[in-house]
Amino acid sequence: xxxxxxxxxxxxxxxxxxxxxxxxxxxxxxxxxxxxxxxxxxxxxxxxxxxxxxxxxxxxxxxxxxxxxxxxxxxxxxxxxxxxxxxxxxxxxxxxxxxxxxxxxxxxxxxxxxxxxxxxxxxxxxxxxxxxxxxxxxxxxxxxxxxxxxxxxxxxxxxxxxxxxxxxxxxxxxxxxxxxxxxxxxxxxxxxxxxxxxxxxxxxxxxxxxxxxxx
Numbered sequence: 399x400x401x402x403x404x405x406x407x408x409x410x411x412x413x414x415x416x417x418x419x420x421x422x423x424x425x426x427x428x429x430x431x432x433x434x435x436x437x438x439x440x441x442x443x444x445x446x447x448x449x450x451x452x453x454x455x456x457x458x459x460x461x462x463x464x465x466x467x468x469x470x471x472x473x474x475x476x477x478x479x480x481x482x483x484x485x486x487x488x489x490x491x492x493x494x495x496x497x498x499x500x501x502x503x504x505x506x507x508x509x510x511x512x513x514x515x516x517x518x519x520x521x522x523x524x525x526x527x528x529x530x531x532x533x534x535x536x537x538x539x540x541x542x543x544x545x546x547x548x549x550x551x552x553x554x555x556x557x558x559x560x561x562x563x564x565x566x567x568x569x570x571x572x573x574x575x576x577x578x579x580x581x582x583x584x585x586x587x588x589x590x591x592x593x594x595x596x597x598x599x600x601x602x603x604x605x606x607x608x609x610x611x612x613x
Contacts, residue, residue: 407516407577408496410590412504418442421520423575425528425537425583430548433528435536436575438520440506440587444572447521448480451567458563468559476569493517507577516577521568537583 421440427433455473460466493508496516507518528534534541553561564570575582578594585592 407585407592408504408507410592411507411518411587412502414441414588416441416505419588420523421585421587423582423585426575427581430546431544432546432548433534433543435526435528436522436573437524438522438573440520442521442572444569445480447567447569447572448476451569452476452480454566454568455563458566464555464559465563468556468563471556472560472563517574518577519572519574522571522573 418439418441421438423436423438425433426436452473455469455476458465458469460469492512493510496504496507496509506520507516509515510517526536528536528543530543530545532542534543577585580594582594
């Protein structure tokens with residue numbers, strides 16, 4: 399399923415050069431209330447990142463049975479994804495690809511109809527967290543960010559081993575961002591600047607006017 403959107407932000411993204419490009423998101427707040435500035439490489443091939451990650455994993459030498467199993471499961475999972483089959487990847491069905499007014503697919507962004515949200519993803523280059531519980535010198539407007547609501551997790555040894563290997567992988571540097579009001583302050587890409595106020599609020603002001611199902 400695809401949807402046609404003629405909005406400020408989708409129209410701007412559809413005008414980007416087709417190759418990879420730098421994109422920054424300023425003042426992005428995730429679901430844990432953590433705020434940071436992000437620098438991304440946009441339009442990078444996710445498939446190539448998976449293939450490169452598999453190559454890296456195959457070169458690793460495990461020193462115990464837990465690491466051996468972690469490597470085997472990670473390689474199997476990424477291989478399934480590369481081949482277009484991953485029974486654990488259930489979230490893909492929740493998204494619809496977006497086309498512009500010329501029916502061209504807009505790369506790097508998808509629509510989540512259940513939540514009425516645009517989601518953007520890219521390859522993270524840098525992340526600059528904002529300070530908490532004090533006036534934020536990055537925002538520069540007297541904002542005081544709260545503590546994170548993220549809860550500590552007691553992971554199993556196998557999960558810990560997988561997470562250590564994932565730190566080596568380019569595919570794990572791909573991140574997704576929700577483009578909804580109040581969640582970010584500004585997106586900058588190729589001399590364009592988009593804010594949540596002038597881009598997202600207007601884009602979703604009347605869903606019936608901007609979304610056309612194409613099938």
